[in-house]
Amino acid sequence: MTAVTNPAPAAPVAPTVSKREVEVTAAAAEEIAKQKAKRGTPDAMIRIGVRGGGCTGFTYVFEWAESVRPTDKQFFGPEGTNVSIVVDPKSLVYLGGMQLDFVKGMMGHGFKFNNPNAKGACGCGESVNF
Numbered sequence: 001m002t003a004v005t006n007p008a009p010a011a012p013v014a015p016t017v018s019k020r021e022v023e024v025t026a027a028a029a030e031e032i033a034k035q036k037a038k039r040g041t042p043d044a045m046i047r048i049g050v051r052g053g054g055c056t057g058f059t060y061v062f063e064w065a066e067s068v069r070p071t072d073k074q075f076f077g078p079e080g081t082n083v084s085i086v087v088d089p090k091s092l093v094y095l096g097g098m099q100l101d102f103v104k105g106m107m108g109h110g111f112k113f114n115n116p117n118a119k120g121a122c123g124c125g126e127s128v129n130f
Contacts, residue, residue: 017097017098017099018096018097019096019097020073020092020096021075021096021097022048022075022085022087022092022095022096022097022098022099022100023075023098023099023100024075024076024077024078024081024083024084024085024099024100025078025099025100025101025102026077026078026081027101027102027103028077028083028100028101028102028111029077029078029081029083030081030102031102031111032046032077032083032085033077033081033082033083036083039064041064041066042082043066044064044065044066045064045065045066045068045074045083045084045085045086046062046063046064046065046083046084046085046086047061047062047063047064047065047085047086047087047088048060048061048062048085048086048087048091048095048100048113049061049087049088049090049091049095050091050094050095050128050130053127054122054126054127054128055122055126055127056120056121056122056127056128056129057127057128057129057130058094058127058128058129058130059126059127059128060113060126060128061091062111065086068086069086069088071088071089072086072087072088072089073086073087073088073089073092074086075087085100094115094117094130095113095115095117096117097115097116097117098113098114098115098116098117099114099115100112100113100114101114113128115128117130118130
């Protein structure tokens with residue numbers, strides 16, 4: 001009698017985001033949709049970006065936007081969420097390939113920038129280094 005072994009299942013491959021894109025996770029899209037409903041602005045988008053300043057050189061920008069500027073790049077949340085974010089071209093250099101997520105944990109909850117371009121961050125949580 002011969003034993004048949006099943007090959008080990010392949011480890012899931014993490015999705016890669018193009019260096020010219022920003023991904024919005026389902027958790028982030030859900031929270032953005034909740035906040036839009038609470039504000040009463042169903043057409044609003046989130047503008048993310050970077051500005052000079054902070055302890056390590058840059059700070060993330062996270063604010064509401066009512067329109068897309070001519071040079072902005074718009075990215076959409078998962079299908080059916082009616083959520084989008086906008087990024088200006090200069091910020092996209094630093095944010096391209098990033099994933100915007102929303103996390104909940106023992107220390108609280110909030111949006112998380114999973115940014116492969118970041119080389120470091122300050123302990124204050126407000127500043128990032130590229």
